[in-house]
């Protein structure tokens with residue numbers, strides 16, 4: 507019954523002079539998403555975006571796509587009335603309410619507004635008049651202005667729109683309005699969620715995964731590719747860099763005190779990720795770290811890991827409890843994949859008693875033990891990166 511959608515956006519309405527370009531970016535994102543479903547028309551209209559659907563389009567698929575677009579706060583399937591003639595609007599509203607709610611006994615309220623202050627009927631009068639017409643035409647209805655079972659919205663603009671369903675959107679900022687960041691993506695629960703959250707603020711993602719064959723299997727790698735694909739449902743295509751980390755890990759294992767292994771390893775991950783980030787024009791790194799979750803994520807450990815980076819490191823989960831992270835993972839459909847039981851390159855070489863309060867100067871001392879070969883190993887790792895473009 508609906509041939510069109512109106513969508514609302516939140517914060518981008520506040521961006522002053524940038525507003526136009528934000529709205530255009532949002533329209534482009536909507537167009538890109540819907541293009542795979544058919545030829546939809548997407549136009550900006552006075553603080554709203556209007557989407558007109560092709561003949562025979564699939565309602566559920568369209569809503570599902572729109573619900574993944576960052577920047578949309580609400581999606582309303584609408585009845586469109588050409589022009590602004592009050593009689594036409596009233597007739598369409600009666601037809602619509604009849605068709606949607608049949609002869610059900612329901613309480614309702616009309617919420618009407620006009621974008622043109624010269625329109626002959628003022629908003630409160632529109633509400634009242636429309637309410638009266640609906641009551642006359644559909645005797646099963648009764649008015650409840652405080653807690654109605656249904657609300658009928660009427661927006662009079664260049665054309666007029668009638669709707670009674672508001673579907674919640676993702677919120678956030680339109681993709682592409684926030685720069686580009688490098689996500690350190692492992693096969694765990696946290697990093698896909700971290701990537702999704704940063705991207706929701708309009709940031710385009712590239713990703714890096716540290717693979718340690720034969721200690722980590724092809725299945726572990728496939729799991730990371732699958733996770734990248736699930737995240738890309740929201741974030742758009744992701745260039746995934748797969749770094750062979752085995753020789754670096756082995757070398758640290760041979761040369762350094764075992765209780766410092768994880769921290770030193772993590773410092774090398776950050777260094778390599780930052781090099782790839784700069785190469786890919788990323789202006790930040792993203793990890794799934796959360797204070798105190800494991801030994802390498804105490805504030806002391808984060809301080810020591812962080813000190814090798816010159817780019818800012820964004821850690822959107824820093825104050826999240828695990829269950830809160832799991833809730834987001836379930837919402838974005840990465841959880842089931844994340845809990846598949848494949849080994850992680852960090853866990854294989856974990857010491858029994860890793861340091862929880864590493865001291866930077868001591869870690870730097872230990873890293874001197876690597877001076878013989880580490881630069882060459884890092885160079886080889888960077889030279890042999892495998893790239894998978896995930897979409």
Ligand code: ATP
Nearest residue numbers: 690691692694695696697714715716793794795852
């Ligand atoms: P996750 O659930 O994201 O794997 P985690 O709880 O296992 O996190 P750690 O293993 O300490 O925590 O990793 C902390 C962060 O470091 C991860 O969220 C991720 O951003 C990054 N990271 C860890 N291992 C890898 C890896 N093999 N490749 C890329 N990034 C990694």
Ligand code: MG
Nearest residue numbers: 692693694850
């Ligand atoms: Mg992990």
